[in-house]
Amino acid sequence: MIFNSFTFLIFFVIVFIAYWAMQYRIKMQNTLILLSSYVFYGWWDYRFLGLIIFSTLVDFYVAKKIDSEPNKREKKQWLVLSLVSNLGMLVLFKYFNFFSNSWAEAWGLLGLEMSQLTLNVILPVGISFYTFQTLSYTIDVYRGNLKSTNNIINFGAYVAFFPQLVAGPIERATHLLSQFKNRREFNYEKAVSGLQLFIWGLFKKVVIADSCAVYCDAIFENYEQLNSATLILASIYFAFQIYGDFSGYSDMAIGLARLLGFDLKTNFKYPYFSRDIAEFWRKWHISLSTWFRDYLYIPLGGSKGTIKNQIRNVFIIFIVSGFWHGANWTYVIWGALNACYFLPLLLLKRNRKNLDDITVSNSFTFIKQLVSIALTFGLTCFAWVFFRAPNISIAINYINKIGDLNFGIEYLSIERYSVELMLLISIFVLVEWFSRFKEQPISGKYAMLKLTLVLMGIVVLGSYSNPKDFIYFQF
Secondary structure (H helix, E strand, O other): OOOOOHHHHHHHHHHHHHHHHOOOOHHHHHHHHHHHHHHHHHOOOHHHHHHHHHHHHHHHHHHHHHHHOOOHHHHHHHHHHHHHHHHHHHHHHHHHHHHHHHHHHHHHHOOOOOOOOOOOOOOOOOHHHHHHHHHHHHHHHHHOOOOOOOOHHHHHHHHHOHHHOOOOOOOOOOOOHHHHHOOOOOOHHHHHHHHHHHHHHHHHHHHHHHHHHHHHHHHHHOHHHOOHHHHHHHHHHHHHHHHHHHHHHHHHHHHHHHHOOOOOOOOOOOHHHOOOHHHHHHHOOHHHHHHHHHHHHHHHOOOOOOHHHHHHHHHHHHHHHHHHHOOOHHHHHHHHHHHHHHHHHHHOOOOOOOOOOOOOOOHHHHHHHHHHHHHHHHHHHHHHHHHHOOOHHHHHHHHHHHOOOOOOOHHHHOOOOHHHHHHHHHHHHHHHHHOOOOOOOOOOOOHHHHHHHHHHHHHHHOOOOOOOOOHHHHO
16 A cells, blocks of 8 residues: 555545544544554555564563663663564564575685575565664663653554654654654644645655656666666656655655644755755755664764774764665665765865755855755765666666766657656756745645646646555665
């Protein structure tokens, strides 16, 4: 069940009506959310419900034990149990075959043949997201930042909250779990805001992302026969595909939660208008970036200590972030590339230079900012090639083909809608640029007119005959 499907529309309407019919009855509302979330998740494969229930029960009871234990050593042992249980489950389903294959291939390079032990398992949808969400709970309880809850329904609903269950934002218990304790009243303005955000996210998914996917997939599948200009174009298409797809999901998730009276954290802040890579990572997948910052980077020492330790910490955080995305060396290279981009900013103490919003005070400043944005976007697109390519060999060959510097337009001449897509992306960029100080473009002045235009775009330009899964479902 995906957000851009008729099935989900029916599902959500039923949940929405039943949920607000129970207004002021918090226990009934939370129970409905929990059961609805299990239905939503079980729609893909009911067998994976056992995993999310297991993770929920483990961390619920582990947190209670951590809270009740006076001995710090005992607390740490319970925390280790949570880490081993959750990360062990993640390794088993997501990384076991990768490690096994990589081990055999490494021996193969030495001329030795090793048998490969592989598991015939399917990667559960969203396992990386809800695993990190539950882990943050036990870690925060261990650190004393949060008291454990005694309400298993509330905690279960927090872990499985269906709007953001399979692709984030990754919420902290300090922010979301507490909302399950409070009475929620229907608020018309909040509901309208949520609906607007959902519609804008739907537009980004079915119009921008899915349109780019058609051409991006075709070019990557036939890259050997195409020229440099076309391959560069595909990397740009993929940049907008993954942005429209992932930020679109986040917008829809936040909007749906708002329709139910909940507030989720912002996950994207117009990242392609970033003036350097450090700013990009403060605005892209914010919930994951801050998760790694708070639970890995800072405990390692962060940007303090010796130069050697700073370099080590930067590479650890980015490589682990890349590995989080998938069991493929392409993601590791993608993470390492971003570390290389980020490191000079850190060492020159310029990583927190662009903390202010982009403003246009004069022509020189504007041109300088545009150049910085273009360079940052170019570096990002280069790294996206490794993210998109199925393996390192294809990524390198793809980049080598770009290096041929053949800038003909033979691919565009045979593609009926390619020029129209570039025009659509250009309009989309302009809309986001002039909306960069707002949560999303539909709100504010002339909201009804803008909403009508966006809905028309969704109806006319969207694809519904074969709805595409969100890219981050695989992570």
